[in-house]
Amino acid sequence: DTGVSQDPRHKITKRGQNVTFRCDPISEHNRLYWYRQTLGQGPEFLTYFQNEAQLEKSRLLSDRFSAERPKGSFSTLEIQRTEQGDSAMYLCASSLELGTGSYEQYFGPGTRLTVT
Amino acid sequence: GQQLNQSPQSMFIQEGEDVSMNCTSSSIFNTWLWYKQDPGEGPVLLIALYKAGELTSNGRLTAQFGITRKDSFLNISASIPSDVGIYFCAGSNDYKLSFGAGTTVTVRA
Numbered sequence: 697d698t699g700v701s702q703d704p705r706h707k708i709t710k711r712g713q714n715v716t717f718r719c720d721p722i723s724e725h726n727r728l729y730w731y732r733q734t735l736g737q738g739p740e741f742l743t744y745f746q747n748e749a750q751l752e753k754s755r756l757l758s759d760r761f762s763a764e765r766p767k768g769s770f771s772t773l774e775i776q777r778t779e780q781g782d783s784a785m786y787l788c789a790s791s792l793e794l795g796t797g798s799y800e801q802y803f804g805p806g807t808r809l810t811v812t
Numbered sequence: 813g814q815q816l817n818q819s820p821q822s823m824f825i826q827e828g829e830d831v832s833m834n835c836t837s838s839s840i841f842n843t844w845l846w847y848k849q850d851p852g853e854g855p856v857l858l859i860a861l862y863k864a865g866e867l868t869s870n871g872r873l874t875a876q877f878g879i880t881r882k883d884s885f886l887n888i889s890a891s892i893p894s895d896v897g898i899y900f901c902a903g904s905n906d907y908k909l910s911f912g913a914g915t916t917v918t919v920r921a
Contacts, residue, residue: 729909736914738816738912738914799907803847803856805853806853806854
């Protein structure tokens with residue numbers, strides 16, 4: 697088990713460009729989450745998937761953001777027409793939900809986005 | 813915004829000291845978790861608590877789930893230099909984790 701991986705680790709883009717991030721969860725985990733973290737703050741929930749279904753989206757996820765998990769394995773997070781306020785660390789986490797109420801989420805190393 | 817308040821915001825440790833930090837919430841949570849984050853990395857899960865009053869240890873770390881379900885604390889005993897980092901508490905009632913703003917632990921020069 698190699699843990700949650702994210703790619704790229706760093707992305708610098710110009711305002712107005714589109715960016716896409718990838719997350720590969722722990723292989724047997726059925727839930728995948730996206731969070732955003734700005735400097736000096738804890739992570740904030742964006743969205744989550746149970747298998748391939750996107751079940752919840754935060755109000756933080758504007759219509760410029762879209763996430764997919766097409767085959768219930770890896771996930772992508774796309775930001776269209778990036779703005780400077782999108783600069784943050786984007787974290788992916790995964791968990792195994794068996795209906796037993798275990799909410800242990802394991803995080804990847806994050807993708808640091810800088811919008812210039 | 814953040815629902816959880818962590819204190820202290822920052823602390824200095826000297827090797828060998830015991831340190832404590834806590835987390836309070838205006839809301840009840842069914843699960844409390846503690847994470848540690850190093851610069852440029854994602855949070856690493858340290859301890860998960862599932863029952864009010866529960867006291868759980870992981871090596872030199874001990875955490876408790878408050879009786880009111882609105883607070884939790886984390887103790888680190890006999891601190892070592894690699895304990896430096898940012899410690900986050902997180903509460904959950906379902907799929908979503910709500911995080912505090914973190915306690916930054918630094919080594920005292």
